[in-house]
Amino acid sequence: MASVLDPRLHTDTEVASQWRLMWWSFRRHTLAMVGLVIVLLLYLIGIFAEFVAPFDPQSASAKHVYHPPQMIHFIDSTEEGWRIKPWVQAYTFERDKFTLQTTFKPDEGKRVYLSFLGKGTPYELLGLFPAERRLLVPDEPNERFFLFGADRLGRDMLSRTVFGTRVSMSIGLVGVTLSLLLGVLLGGISGYYGGAVDMVIQRVVEFVLSLPTIPIWLALTASLPATWPPLTRYFAITLILSLVGWTELARVVRGRFLALRSEDFVVAARLDGCSEKRVIFRHMLPSLMSHVIASVTLAIPVMILAETSLSFLGLGLLPPTISWGVLLKEAQNIRSIAQAPWLFVPGAFVLVAVLALNFLGDGLRDAADPYAQERG
C-alpha cells in the first residue's frame, strides 16, 4: 500500500536546478534518449576515426575493386570443435576471359581471422599521438576484409564511412557554432531594442530567407578556387552554410527576447540599476539558454544535409577530403546501383544521424519548455 503524501505538508522542499528538471523530463522521452545515444556514438566514431577504421581510407587495391561486403562471424567451428574468434569468409577474385567482367566467389575453405584491438597500420590519433592499435584488424597484416564492401578503387568503405562521419558531423557542429554567434547576437539586439533596429534586422532576415538556398550555395561554392587546400575549403563551406543557417536562430532568440523583455524580473533588474549589458547577459540569456540549445540541436541536421547535398553535386567538399556527401557522389551512376549497392551505406548514415539529431532536438525542446504538459 503506497503511503499518501501531501506535498503541502513538506516543510523542507526539495530543490532541483533548472538543468536537473530538464534532464528529468528529457529522460522520459524515449525516442530522444535513443537519439542522444546514437548522436554520442557518431561523435565518438568521428573523434576516434583512426582507431575505429580498420584500414587507411585512402589505400587503394586493384585486386579488391567492388569487393562485396562480408558478413562477420564470431564463432569459429572447425573439426576440432569451436571457439570464439571473429572471422569473415574470404572471397576469390575471378575475371571472365571473354567479357573481362570481374566476379567475387566465396572461397569455402579460407577464412580471414580478425582480432579486436590488434596491431594494424600505424597512424596518429587526431594527428597527435602515434599509435597502431585498431578496433578490429586482420590477424595476418597482409590480408584485407570489407564489412561494408569496397569502392571502385578497392578502398574499404567502412574506413571511408568512418572518416566521413568525422567530417560530416563536425561540419554540422562548426557551422552551427557560427550560426549561433550570428543568430544570438543579431536576434538578441533585435529583440531587446525593438523599434527601428528590430525592423531593419528582421527585414535582413527575411531577405536572407527569401534567397533561393541551393542556387546561392552553388554560386558561392563554385566561386571557391579549386586549388585551395582541403582544410581551407572545409572552413569556407561551413561559412557558406552558416550564412543561411543563422536566420532561424536569430528569429528564435528574438522571439524569446521580446517575450522576456517585458517580464517583471527583467524590469526589476533594470530598476535595480543594472546596465544593459548586465540585464542581457546576467538576467535574460540564462533563461533562454535551454531553448537555444534545443534550436541548435535542430539546426545541426540541416547543416549536415546541406553539406551532403553540396558535396553530392560535386560543389562542396572535394576528394581527397572524405565526407558522407563525397562518398555518395560515388554512387551517382547506374553502374554502382546495379553492381555495388553497398556504396549507399553512407546515405544510411546520413539518414540515421539526421533522424537521431531531430529526435534529440525535439526531446530537448519539450524538456526545455516548462509549460509543456505531459500528455497521458
Place this chain on the structure above:
Amino acid sequence: MEPVAAAEPGPAVLEVKGLVTEFPTRHGPFRAVDDVSFELRAGQTLCVVGESGSGKSVTARSILQIVDTPGRITAGEVLLHRHRTSRGSGEEETIDLARLEPRGQAIRAIRGRDIAMIFQEPMSSLSPVHTIGNQIGEVIRLHESVSKKEARARSIELLRQVEIPTPESAVDRYTFEFSGGMRQRAMIAMSLACNPSVLIADEPTTALDVTTQAEILDLIKRLQVDHGMAVMLITHDMGVVAETADAIVVMRHGKLVERGSVEEIFYAPQHDYTKMLLQAVLDLDRPSERRLARRAVQAIGGPVVEIKGLVKEFDLRHGFMRRKGHVLKALDDIDLTLNEGENLGVVGESGSGKTTLGRCLLRVHDPSRGEMLYRAVGGGVADVATARGNGLERIRRDIRMIFQDPFASLNPRMNVAQIIGEPLLVNGVAKGAALRARVAELLDVVGLPASAMERYPHAFSGGQRQRIGIARAIALEPRVIVADEATSALDVSLRTQVLDLLLELQERLGLSFIFISHDISVIRYFCDRVAVMYRGKVVEVGETEEVCTNPQHGYTKALLSAVPHPDPRHRGMLGRHRYEAGR
C-alpha cells in the same frame, strides 16, 4: 436589512459522496481531493470556498471527469439524480458519474446538457476563430437535433437572456470584439444553451473588475431563479460567498473542513480554519490599528513626490505603414502628491491607468508630458520625468518597486542571495562577505531565515516570494516604494501579514508608499489617503475613510457599492449604484 431569505431547499440533484481524486507523484499518490461529500439542491447556490491549492477546482473537475491527466478519481460516488430534474422522465434514474468512462459517450452526453461549467478565464475558454453564435449554436446542436436556423434563433435568445445588448448583431461577432465581462456573459449563455440542471462556476468573476463582477453574480443569481438550477460556485472571496451562497463548503488541503448554511458558517463557524478565514477578511475591512497608532505618534511630513499634469500617451500606430491619429491616453493630466511617511492608495479598475502611473514614476515608461518632482533628503528637487543617466540612477535608488506577481518578478535562474544582492552589487554598495551579511540582515527583516539564501525562488510559496521581493526593494534603503498590486496574488490570510510587514518597515525605515490596488479593502487597511482613478483620470482624492464612507464622485460610489460585503446580512448588490459616464 432583512435577514437572508432562506431559499426553500429543493431536492438534491447532485450528490457527491466520499470523493477522492489522486495524482500520482514521485512520492506516491497525492490526494488533491480527499473524502469530500456534499450535495447540490435545485434552486440553491452552494459556494465552495478555500485558498489556493485547497482542491476546490479539482473537485469541480472531478464531477465532470475532466481532471487533468494523470489525476483520476480513485474512490467515491458522484450521483446525478436525473429523475429529480426537469429532464427526468418520471422514472427513477440515478447515474454515478464517477463510474463513467472519462472519454466515453455517456459522460459527454451529460457535460453541457445536464451539468454545465463556466471557467475562470473567459478569454481562453472561448475560441478566437469562431463567432459567438457559432460556439453557442454548436453546443445546442451537439445535444439536440435542431436545424442551424433554429440553433441561431436560440443563440440570440440566450444572448438576450444574459443581457448582451443588441443580441442580433452580437451573435455574429468574434470573442476579441467583446470585453471581459461580455465574454463571461457569452460563456454563461453557452453553458445555459441546453437548460442544464446543474451549473458549476469555477471562479467565474476572479478575472473581472468589481463592477463587472457584481453584474455577473447578479446575472447568475437571476438565471438560477428563472431556470431553477443548482449552482456550485467556486471562489476564494468571502465577499462573493456572503453575497451569493445558500450553503457553504469550506475546503483546505483537499479536505472538507466545514459545511453548513450561510448563516451557520458566517455567524457560528465551528472549525478554526473557517474562523481564521473570516477573521482575515474582517481584519482587512477596516483601517489598520497599527497604522493609526503610528500616525498619532508621528505626523505625516511634507511632500516627497509631486506629480503635476502628468500625461502618458501610448502610440498605437505600428507596423510598416504607419497610420496617424491612433493614440491611447493612459494617463490624462494627473496631479498627485505623496507626503513623507504617508501611504497613498491608488484604486481603479483594469485599464484605469493605475499601473501606468506607477511605472511612469520609476521611468519604466517615459511620460509624454508633465513633471514628477522628487525631493531628495538634502532638499534638492529633481524632476523624475526628465532625469537621465546618473540622475535617474540616483532617483531609482530612492524610489523602488514591489511587483504584483511574486512568481514572474523573481528571476528563476538566480538564487535568493543573488536576487536580493543584485541592487547592492550593481550600485557598488557592498560585495563579497559584506554583501552576504547585508542579504542575511535583509532576509531577517522580512522574516525569512538566512538559510533561504542558497535556494531558488520556486522553492518558496507565494507569500514567501513576495517577502523576497520586498527585501530586494528595501535593499538600497529607499524613501519611496511603489507597490503595484503587491498583495492581490496572495491568499486573504497572507495579505494582512504582508501589509503588516510593510507597515513595520515603514516605521523602521521611514518609508512612504504609493499603493496601487483594485481591492478597496486592502486600501482601507493600509492607506492614509486614496486616489480613485477612472479612465486615466484621478476622479477623487481624499482621506481613505472619508472617501470610503462618503464618496463624492459617481464612479467612486459605483465602485464602492459593487464591492461584495463579507456579511450575508448586507447583501446589497441589487441596489447598487451604477456609473455610466461616457460609456
